[in-house]
Amino acid sequence: MATPLSASALLAALRAEGVDVVEHRSWRTHNRNHKGAWGPLNGVMIHHTVSKGTDASVELCYDGHAALPGPLCHGVIDKAGTVHLVGNGRANHAGGGDPAVLRRVLTEDYGDRPPAPREHEGSAGAVDGNARFYGFECVNLGDGEDPWPAAQLDAIERVSAALCRAHGWTARSVVGHLEWSDRKVDPRGFTMPSLRDRVTARLSAPASGRPADRPSGGTPTPRYQPFPGAPFFTARTSSPVITAMGRRLVAEGCSAYATGPGPRWTDADRRSYAAWQRKLGFRGSDADGVPGRASWNALKVPHTR
Structure with missing residues (x-):
């Protein structure tokens, strides 16, 4: 379990991992903390928006709607790989989920996938995921046909690795909404085990900039000095x-x-x-x-x- 990052620490962690970040409106103070706990945190949850277009998706996730007020996540990852920060604190993104999944994410001891969820928002045994997870919505229709560009997948990987690195988590602290609630299907179009494999590989090396910043051909990738404390x-x-x-x-x-x-x-x-x-x-x-x-x-x- 971990104490939530401050807005400044979150922004710095993302930038250190080479994430392209846009600070949207008053995201630093935009949250639902008056409705419940925020932390201790156990991991990162990935979603798809079931929407198209960056601007409309970002505004939806910032404002929410009458039945579900915003913020609906902490960041929106668009198809170009830019992360739009829309909230800092408790957000309406995870809802109720399975306590067995939460336990296995906490211990990070599952194999390819956490146990199949058997709870959801409103069910008798559900636990509050909004208190326990950072949430990132990825712009995608979620129909299995809308593509996931390489830049967007790279940003999802970097965001996940940045938060794992900041809190000392492994990739097993990164889950999809469908792995949390038995009524959810997101994200659809790529698999969470494949994402966790990418995050694991990224965490095996120091935080680095975007691919365009790296030397090509036979030139070695720059080595950066680890934080000495x-x-x-x-x-x-x-x-x-x-x-x-x-x-x-x-x-x-x-x-x-x-x-x-x-x-x-x-x-x-x-x-x-x-x-x-x-x-x-x-x-x-x-x-x-x-x-x-x-x-x-x-x-x-x-x-x-």
């Missing part, structure tokens, strides 16, 4: 990792350096990193200048020998 930066550390970090901050236009950067952590590093956190959307104590995992992954500090 916040205490690394508060213990009078001197390391080439800090120099590499500082150079990336300068490249991102977040420099507060008069000279350098150099290998020893200084207040100029802290102020530069705070500027980077603010650039990512962090605010208040989340932009204190001490690196965290999500902002570090987004910075893509080159690996040092």
